[in-house]
Amino acid sequence: MEIERLVWEKCDSELSFYTNINSSDQNNLRCLKALASIRTLIVNSSTSDETISLVLETLVRILQHDQDYIHHHVLKLLSDLALCGDISRTTIFDTVYAYALRRKDASSLTAEALEVIFTTVEQCHGFAELSTSYEFNENLFLLLCSSNVVSVRSWIILNAKWFNVGTCCLVTVFLGFMSDTYPYVRKAALDGLVNLKELVNVKKRELIESCYDRAVELLLDTNECVRSAAVRVVSEWGRVLATLYNEVGDKGWFDGVFIQVCAMVRDTSVEVRTEAFSSLGQMKLVSEDLLLQTLSKKITIQIKKRKKIDLCTSKKFDLPASNVAGVFVHGLEDEFSEVRKSSCISLGKLTILYVHFAEEALNLLMDMLNDDTTEVRLQCLQTMYHMGTSDCLKVQQLHMHMFLSTLVDSNTLIRCATRKVLRLMKPTNLDMFNSAINGLLTNLESYAEIEPSCEGELRIDKARVAAILVLAIAASLTHEQHTSSILRRILTSAIPFLGRISYSLRDVMSQDTLFAYLSYCSRFLHSPIAEIFGQEEHCFSMLEDAPNHYSTEITKHVTPLRQISYGTSENHWQDNSWDPSHTFSLQEYQQKLTFAQKEATHAIGLVLKIVAETWPLIKSGCMDEVHKALRSCKEELATVSVEYHESAAGLLAFAYHYVRSIKLLGKVWMHFYPQRKFIGSRTGLLDLLVEKLDMNLRRMRYGFCGFKLEEELHILEFILLIYVLRLSNSDTCCRPTILKRLRATLSCVEHLCKKGSIKLSNFARELNSFCQEESSNDDGSYYAFSSKRSIKLFSLKQIVFGEKLKHIKAELSVPDNDSENPLPFIAGFPAAISFEIALHNVCSEDRLWLKMMVEEHTQYVFLSFDKHKDSDCLKKFALSVPFYTTPKAASFSLRACIGKECLFDDVQMAKGLGGPKHELTYLCNDKEVYFVIQS
């Protein structure tokens, strides 16, 4: 505070002294120094409001003096002030507006003054905010347009939208500027024209035409930036004109504009070429012969005979159709990958127009798969994919060699994209089909890509495809016995994914059947599945040495499967549903269970790992990638089957929560560290998100038991992070509560660390010291807390979650009640509800509550279940509960759910209703109970 005052006083005295006397270089320098110090005051967020308003006063005062030489700096400071302070922007706006009007010239200072208003409005509010008291009229606009300062001229073009000027006038002004002596003004004018969306308003066709003509002339400008802007104008406005002329029956225009743009693809500038090609992609209604000519450098007779197109504008341009010859050949052969990429995209867009053209274009595109840049190859495959989706991908035998070779490309992305295209491809004959299958098999052989990738998807496109492929291979194994000819690895890598494969085949067979079958098949392998699960060798060695009894049993299972592969009747095997426990010996069944569970745990572990890996992505703000990865993680989880395994089910439920938490964290993170500088005030949404995240984390913490020490620490640190995030945002916090929770959680962490003699993480340590400081000075000034620093210290570690996790959950039901069969009640009297409750994995220390809500009214009932001594993991009982405050209504519905008290949260709910003392974590979804008044 003291320093702030000193700085300000020094600045103020210097400024008031030097701005009152004549300028000299020395004075100038001192003024500038003082202004620089003022700037530090402005940008420092801890400067007091008092000082800020003094600064504002002084700046306003200086603007009223005639010393032009520092006005530029003062305006800049005002702009900063308007952007970062909370002070009244109206004062600033009034000042600079008056200043601009007073100057009455077209100097850069006038423009800068207006710029203060424009940038502030743009960045802080929105268009509508600007009050009507400031008038930016046509005269002011034209005054600035005639400025002899180049920067003002290009500035006015860019900011034309702020002025109340008619489109016609605007277009005319732009047209004028297109002949400016300075290239950047010309470019700005062209850009301005492209951005004029309401072209339709310009009723005068002559005006559009003269703009078009001028743009065509500028295609030959000496500056490349002007040429590339001109290409855009020619293409955009050309299309507008062409549509206008098309309405009156003149169709030549589309071709004309196309030829015009084609003339630019041999430009020396990369920028212009790229622009030209992307413009070509926008063209519509171009005649087919022209398009076909773009694919060949040799000029066809048709094109030679073609009349020259005369576009009837004010000027005539030479538009020989031969311009288009080989345009795309040149584009795809270009030295620069951006040009090649751009022409690839455009070519793809144009293929929708004509079937024959699409076929020819594909010939060129196929060759692009041999490009030396991965980016271009990928784009090429994407283009083919788009062609496939619009049904114009006609791959021929000729292409297959080139195309299939990309299946063994060393780049994963390329292989993946190729398979995507392959899915859309319709092979026209058996040969092609065969080579495609061979290609896919080679692909599998070289890269066993059934493993989940970092995005968590099954790389062989669909789990189902993979599963059927596995079956097919297995079938041929049992059939032919030529085991050496089949790649063993394919099958062995299939077995660990038994769960997933069986999941994707769930409509045709049970997991057990499949397991039996695959085990049977694996007998033909040189060394069985044990290769992969070495430690479990004994399980399978038994299978190997199995007495005949087992073999025959298994063969019995296999026969129907073999019939599937050979296409016998479906009913036969569908009717045969075996209960595995009958056909398997108990021992074998147990083995199978452990095996399947291992697999499920492994799969979930992989997903959790991927989820944890998204943390750096979230931190760097790549939310698209994060969402993509999380989405596929979720899909992946959906394929994990945990039918018989309690512990795996717990882990699975946990994984779902975990994925969800990370997703929410990503969203919250975007609010705190947005990519763009200014994000609208969406704090309401943020509150909601943080609340959701908090709830989710609490579910993770309290809804499971059997955590290991590290696991619990991991979750606790996560929770701490949320508190820190909440603290750092002054809008969202109810600070004392959060602090209290933070302290509580922190002490839990400390306790755990002590218990397991684990070192406290940097993040926790930083928070600890912060908490201590906080408690020592309770004067409510919490600026000292550098949340950013502590957040930087946080990192989401990868933790392997154990199998011992148990999901604490409840099932709540009210028998014989739904919206059709409501329970009777008498308004104002208590109504009895008989619940059936099942509790999983609840231990005796847990304090559970039944919560019932009708609109605002909430009633809690404590569940004591000591007397229900069922098995440890599952408690079932019925409970009859009165609901007291029935509303005075003809009917109502009540929402009930079961919650567990969060004992470690040191926050007590101050409600005198006899409800829970701590917050609740809900163990089940809300159950609705319906009531109707008793008649």
Added chain:
Amino acid sequence: MVGIECLVLGAGQEVGKSCVIVSFGGKRIMFDCGMHMGYLDQRRYPDFSRIPDSSDFTKSLTCIIITHFHLDHIGALPYFTEVCGYDGPIYMTYPTKALAPLMLEDYRKVMVDRRGEEEQFTSEHIATCLKKVTAVDLKQSIKVDDDLEIRAYYAGHVIGAAMFYAKVKDSALVYTGDYNMTPDRHLGAASIDKFLHLDLVITESTYATTVRDSKYAREREFLKVVHECVGKGGKVLIPTFALGRAQELCILLDDYWERMNLKDIPIYFSAGLTLQANMYYKMLIGWTSQKIKDSYATRNAFDFKHVRSFERSMLNAPGPCVLFATPGMISGGFSLEVFKQWAPSEMNLVTLPGYCVAGTIGHKLISGKATKIKIDRETEVDVRCKIHQLSFSPHTDSKGIMDLVKFLSPKHVILVHGEKPKMATLKGKISSELGIKCYDPANNDVVHIPSSQYVKVDASEAFVHKCINPNPKHFESKADNDSDMDPKDTASLPMKEIEYKRVAEGILVMDKTKRPKAVHQNELLAMLGVEEHRIEFA
């Protein structure tokens, strides 16, 4: 002297010994100084005696400009400087200067040591000749003397190839040398500035009538045959010249190997010139294609990942491989030795360059389905291997020539370095389609073309100022009839009609110094020293 005089000493209606003498604005430049590989007598050199004042070449010529290091463009240079005695400035690009001695020395060795011919120039001649050379960079303007300015532009073709722009006073011309308008794997496409205001372009026309397909098709064909061959366990022999094609094909294969994971199959370079050449390429990265320049920071593309050097003992080692060997047309040397070993097996493959000189084994293989080839009196080789002819070429096709001429839009074009009938066709095409006068002189012909002359006009400051800045008057409001319209109703345009008027107005005066000058109208009176008189009506 007004106009440009072109004396074509070589490569007129033929391919070989490129040499054009251009005289304009009092300067005389020799573009290229090549030798013809088809002749062994005096015809192999351009007829230097036709140069005016041939008694003293140093006086007669202002400078020599060499476009690239191929022998038909540089072969006669040591002879001209060391034997004929030219001692003036010589210009070429850095890579050309670096690689030219390699080529010249190689040629000299072949001529003298193998064929036992009379020595035309010695190794010392080559060395002293190249000491006189001034190396230039691309787009670097060089003042040869007060009037003559030259500049090199990228030409593709081979590494270091350049097109040269030359300007004396108002006349300017471009000599293209050999160039390629499509980029390949290791070199970029030719590129030149647009607004050079040229009087003349002298361009090569090797492929005056050919229009080539996409280069990707050629690459695909090549990779397919090579991959199929090694896939079946065969050996591939690629005879090439050391510089250019070898690097191009090697980059192509190396990249393909990388992508297709063909690590087990070795690619060999036979030792010698090629390895040395690769070293030069590694150093001259700045002259290669964009892709190679871009990736240079991470990996030099000429550090081939899959290429190993070859030893003679590996010749009959089992298993597939690819081998690059010199010379290109299997006219002898190592490529012939390998050919003898590998040709009899059906599994193997030999790729041949697009053009083979008659009499070489390459030529025999291309021209007919030869099954037995006599190598010398005793040896005869059974040819059972597959033959693939490459159609890679570093020359631009006819569309490329047309594109370049159209792009530069000179007033005149002279075609050199091509075959007569094809040149005639192209000449017709240029004059009819582009409306540019075109010539295809034979050797020793002289072409005269007029050159442009501009009159320079001074401009006064006020005039310039008026021209470059807009004026409020430029945006004149027309009398608008819609003044009663609601101004807020922007949809019902126009609010006000604006007309843009802009002209540069000034007065052209010429005073006693005979220098014309454009002045602003307000300055006129002061300039003429006249007082202003106003007539006012009461």
